[in-house]
Each structure stands twice: as C-alpha cells, then as structure tokens.
Amino acid sequence: MKPSSRKKGASRRKAGAAGTAGSRKGARTARGRSGKTDVVALACKWHPVESMENAVADGFTLPAGVVVLPVRCTGGITVASILKLFAKGLEGVLIMGCNEGDCHYYNGSERCREIIKDTREILGWSGIAPERLGFALMSGSQGKNFEEVLGDYLKELKKAKAGRAGSGRRKRVA
Amino acid sequence: MSLKAVIAKTKAYYCLECGICTGTCPVSRYSPTYSPRVMVENALLFEEGETLCAEELWTCLTCGTCNLRCPSTVDYTAFMAALREKARAIGEQGTCTHADTMAALGALQMREDFRKPREWLGKGVRIKPKGSTYYFSGCLPYLNVVFREIGYEGGESGNAAVRLLNAAGIVPAVSEKEVCCGHDPYWTGDRDSVRYFARRNLAAIRKTGAKRVVFSCPEGYHMFKHIYPELGIKVPFECVHILTVLADNLNKLKLKPFPGEVTYHDPCRLVKFDDVFEAPRELLAAVPDLALVEMGRIGKDAMCCGSSNWVSCTRVNKQIQVERLNEAVDTGAATLITSCPKCNIHLRCAARDEDNKGKMEIKDILTLLAESLGGKKRAT
Numbered sequence: 001m002k003p004s005s006r007k008k009g010a011s012r013r014k015a016g017a018a019g020t021a022g023s024r025k026g027a028r029t030a031r032g033r034s035g036k037t038d039v040v041a042l043a044c045k046w047h048p049v050e051s052m053e054n055a056v057a058d059g060f061t062l063p064a065g066v067v068v069l070p071v072r073c074t075g076g077i078t079v080a081s082i083l084k085l086f087a088k089g090l091e092g093v094l095i096m097g098c099n100e101g102d103c104h105y106y107n108g109s110e111r112c113r114e115i116i117k118d119t120r121e122i123l124g125w126s127g128i129a130p131e132r133l134g135f136a137l138m139s140g141s142q143g144k145n146f147e148e149v150l151g152d153y154l155k156e157l158k159k160a161k162a163g164r165a166g167s168g169r170r171k172r173v174a
Numbered sequence: 175m176s177l178k179a180v181i182a183k184t185k186a187y188y189c190l191e192c193g194i195c196t197g198t199c200p201v202s203r204y205s206p207t208y209s210p211r212v213m214v215e216n217a218l219l220f221e222e223g224e225t226l227c228a229e230e231l232w233t234c235l236t237c238g239t240c241n242l243r244c245p246s247t248v249d250y251t252a253f254m255a256a257l258r259e260k261a262r263a264i265g266e267q268g269t270c271t272h273a274d275t276m277a278a279l280g281a282l283q284m285r286e287d288f289r290k291p292r293e294w295l296g297k298g299v300r301i302k303p304k305g306s307t308y309y310f311s312g313c314l315p316y317l318n319v320v321f322r323e324i325g326y327e328g329g330e331s332g333n334a335a336v337r338l339l340n341a342a343g344i345v346p347a348v349s350e351k352e353v354c355c356g357h358d359p360y361w362t363g364d365r366d367s368v369r370y371f372a373r374r375n376l377a378a379i380r381k382t383g384a385k386r387v388v389f390s391c392p393e394g395y396h397m398f399k400h401i402y403p404e405l406g407i408k409v410p411f412e413c414v415h416i417l418t419v420l421a422d423n424l425n426k427l428k429l430k431p432f433p434g435e436v437t438y439h440d441p442c443r444l445v446k447f448d449d450v451f452e453a454p455r456e457l458l459a460a461v462p463d464l465a466l467v468e469m470g471r472i473g474k475d476a477m478c479c480g481s482s483n484w485v486s487c488t489r490v491n492k493q494i495q496v497e498r499l500n501e502a503v504d505t506g507a508a509t510l511i512t513s514c515p516k517c518n519i520h521l522r523c524a525a526r527d528e529d530n531k532g533k534m535e536i537k538d539i540l541t542l543l544a545e546s547l548g549g550k551k552r553a554t
Binding site: 078079080081083084086087089118121122124125126127128 | 273274275277278279281282283284285286287288289290291294315316319320322350
C-alpha cells in the first residue's frame with residue numbers, strides 16, 4: 001500500500017473508528033479488511049508514524065490483525081485507555097513513542113513510561129502477562145525502526161501467550 | 175421500571191418537603207444548587223427528561239444520611255440508584271474521576287481470562303484453595319497501584335486481613351476467579367454489569383465449597399448482603415464483615431501495645447447500612463495502651479468521607495473531605511483509623527493538601543491490628 005496524503009487521512013479515520021469501538025470487524029490493515037484485530041498499536045503521530053510511512057514506502061505491509069492508531073502524543077495515553085483496549089478482548093497493545101528528548105511536547109515519552117509501569121502492574125494482577133503491553137521509543141528517520149519494533153513485539157507476544165501470566169510484582173518493568 | 179414505579183417503590187410521594195434531608199445532606203451544605211427534596215419534587219412534578227438530565231443527579235454521595243432522618247421514610251438512596259439507572263439508559267453519565275481508571279478496571283474484569291493471582295496477598299499468610307470460610311478481597315490490589323502516589327497501600331490491608339484471620343484460627347479460602355463486587359456500577363446505574371459480576375463471584379465462591387464469606391471492604395459486604403438479593407440473585411452463603419468475625423474471636427488474638435491516641439471514622443456503608451458499630455471499637459479497645467478519642471459525629475451521625483462510586487469529585491467533595499478531616503484533627507489524636515479503603519483514600523487526599531499536611535496520619539484498622547499482632551497476652 002502506497003499511502004498518498006488523502007488516502008492516509010481516510011485510513012486514519014477508519015482505524016480510529018475501529019479502535020475506539022474496539023470492534024473486531026471492519027478493522028483496516030495493510031492487507032485490507034481482516035476478520036479480527038489482535039493487536040492495536042498506538043503510535044505517536046510524530047516519529048513512529050513517520051517511521052511507519054517510511055517502512056510502507058520501502059514495501060512493508062502490516063501483518064494481518066494489527067491495527068495502527070495514530071495518537072497525538074503518547075504522553076496523553078492514560079491507564080484507562082489501555083485497560084479499555086484490553087477489556088475488548090485484544091491479545092496485545094503496543095505503544096510507540098518518540099525517543100526521549102525528541103518529544104514534540106517536551107516530556108510525553110517520560111510521562112508515558114510512568115503510565116506503562118502502572119498499567120503493566122495492573123495487568124499482572126489481572127492474569128494478563130505484562131509483556132502483552134509493549135512499549136518502544138523510536139526515531140522516524142528510518143522505516144527499519146518501525147519494522148523491528150513491531151517484529152520484536154509480536155515475537156514477545158507469542159511467547160507471553162504461550163506462558164502462564166505471572167504476577168505484577170515479579171514482572172515489574174522499569 | 176418507569177419513573178412512576180420508581181416513585182411508588184421508594185415511597186417518594188410521601189415527601190412532605192420538610193427539608194430535613196437538605197439540612198442533613200453533606201453536599202447541600204457546600205453546594206447551594208443541590209437538594210435531595212428538590213430532586214424528589216422535580217421527579218414528581220416535571221417531565222422525566224428534566225430529572226434525568228440534571229447534573230445534580232450525579233452529585234449525591236448515596237451516604238444514606240437523609241434516609242435515616244426522613245420522617246416520611248422515603249428511601250432516597252434507592253430512588254437515586256433507580257433514577258441513575260434510567261439516566262444511564264438514555265446515555266447520561268456522571269463525571270468520571272481518576273481519569274476513568276476504576277471504570278476501565280471494571281471493564282477489564284469482564285474478560286473471560288481474568289484471574290487475580292493470589293501472590294498479591296504478600297508474605298506470612300496462610301490460605302487454601304478450598305475451605306468453609308472464604309475471604310473476598312475485591313479491588314484492593316488495583317487500588318494499591320492506582321493510589322500509590324498518595325501513599326495508599328491496599329495490599330497491606332489485604333495481607334493484614336488474612337493474617338488477622340489466621341491469628342483468630344481461621345484459614346480462609348481465596349479464589350483467583352473472583353471479580354469486582356459491582357458496587358460502583360450499581361450506584362452509577364449499570365445493573366447489567368452487577369448481575370454479570372454477581373454470577374461470576376458466586377460461581378467462584380461456590381467452587382471453594384465455602385459456607386461463609388468474610389469481607390474486609392464495607393462495599394463488597396453491602397453488595398452481597400443487600401444488593402444482590404434485591405436484584406433477585408440468591409446468595410447461598412453467610413456474609414460477615416471481618417471486624418465482626420475478629421471481635422467475636424477477640425480472645426484468640428495476642429496484641430502488642432500501640433501507644434498513642436487514635437480516632438475512628440465510621441464508613442457510611444458499614445454503619446448506616448449494616449450497623450457494624452461496636453465491633454471496631456471493641457477491637458481498638460483491646461489494643462493495649464491505645465486510647466480511642468471519638469469525634470463529634472459518630473455512628474449513624476458520622477459524616478461521609480466526601481466522594482463515592484468514583485464519580486463527580488468537585489470542589490464540594492473536597493470541602494466535605496476537609497471538614498471531616500478537620501473534625502478528626504480537632505480530637506487531638508495523631509492517627510485517624512478507617513475501615514473502608516475508599517474513606518482511607520479520600521481522607522488521605524484531603525490530608526495531602528498544603529493546609530492540612532502533616533496534621534493527621536490515616537491508617538486502616540486492619541493494618542493497625544495486624545501490626546500489633548504478636549503480643550504475649552491474649553486480648554480480653
């Protein structure tokens with residue numbers, strides 16, 4: 001999929017609608033309409049989305065079941081918004097932010113790190129492996145960044161799904 | 175239920191507009207626009223939409239003070255709960271607090287694979303998967319995470335609860351499958367969720383083979399004892415509050431001295447709805463060297479901690495919290511004891527203010543009792 005600016009806007013709206021309702025049908029991925037959304041990636045619209053666009057320009061396609069939702073800044077993501085995504089029955093949620101120091105709004109990534117820490121602990125106490133919530137910071141200069149982060153996360157997720165969920169305290173992540 | 179049926183069921187038509195409810199309501203004291211009797215009057219005289227879309231609908235703390243004082247015995251809290259259910263059906267909602275985290279947690283617990291690992295109870299506890307007594311902990315482990323920044327440790331009081339039960343010779347069963355008791359969904363008008371939670375909780379407890387369920391949170395106790403049966407869900411267990419159990423087994427506890435003066439805050443759910451008044455006082459009296467100084471308003475006259483159900487935390491709620499905190503400070507005691515996690519959180523929040531900093535330490539009664547465990551003599 002080669003995104004033109006108009007097309008990108010359209011897919012963004014679609015993805016937003018699917019994501020907020022968390023609906024399983026009509027989620028738009030790079031392969032078109034897939035049956036089920038397993039993973040929602042909340043990507044900051046500055047670096048991560050730019051990186052995704054670079055990756056797509058290089059011929060990368062999103063795996064089926066993965067939906068990318070651009071957000072204004074990862075600093076605006078709350079514990080509740082992540083928990084609500086999990087409540088819809090998703091397998092995993094990946095948060096992608098800009099490198100610390102590159103944040104367009106000064107300290108969004110640092111704020112998000114705190115939120116992720118709390119959310120992972122809550123997930124641990126809910127029988128959901130904390131690794132299912134991914135968090136990665138990246139630069140937008142290369143498409144490779146996005147590909148790598150997503151690939152690593154999906155591998156992690158596969159492992160987490162296989163094992164029994166641990167407690168939050170043991171799996172506390174900085 | 176139609177609005178007419180709600181009025182008939184709660185006997186709202188008996189309202190004489192005497193104004194005693196407004197006089198006793200903690201919200202009305204600080205919010206001149208809110209009055210319980212005006213809510214009843216609106217429901218009786220005006221169109222349905224006007225009542226259901228009013229912002230005041232969500233300001234009520236459902237503390238139950240007006241219920242106790244009303245000379246016409248109008249069940250105002252039930253009236254409020256029914257109105258909120260109707261309001262929710264047309265898409266109205268209260269203002270969420272704590273960035274909606276608690277509501278999201280409720281939603282998360284509806285996942286089929288939801289499981290609360292037993293490890294959160296911490297060290298030094300004896301529990302078993304099956305047994306005649308079940309310990310229901312509710313949302314304590316999550317409160318631990320969400321309110322860590324104000325220094326609240328929910329896990330501690332869960333750990334304390336089980337250690338105290340152990341000391342009283344009870345090894346409780348704990349299930350990983352229990353979910354939210356549904357208190358907050360019920361009081362914000364979401365009864366379908368309550369029915370769902372009730373079904374899952376009862377199934378989880380039934381599996382442990384328990385005959386008796388012990389609660390450490392007044393809200394879970396209130397739900398199991400009153401609201402589930404009211405919604406037509408049969409609870410086939412004996413429901414007891416942990417303070418009552420401990421007070422009955424007081425001679426088995428060996429308590430160390432805890433020098434100092436404390437004061438005790440009565441949670442609304444525990445004392446106004448369930449009459450657990452003597453038990454905490456008996457327990458505090460059993461701790462050597464501890465002096466209990468009572469506040470002006472205790473028991474059924476006690477004031478609400480200021481907010482409830484995780485909705486609507488405004489200037490008004492803050493003023494109520496601060497009023498209650500100052501009442502405690504005026505007793506001269508150094509520590510304020512509560513037995514409800516929410517009262518603990520709300521009073522802690524008030525005690526964090528610049529004006530009230532360092533005036534009062536807030537402590538859970540179970541934490542205090544567990545800390546003083548390990549004495550030589552048996553309590554009498």
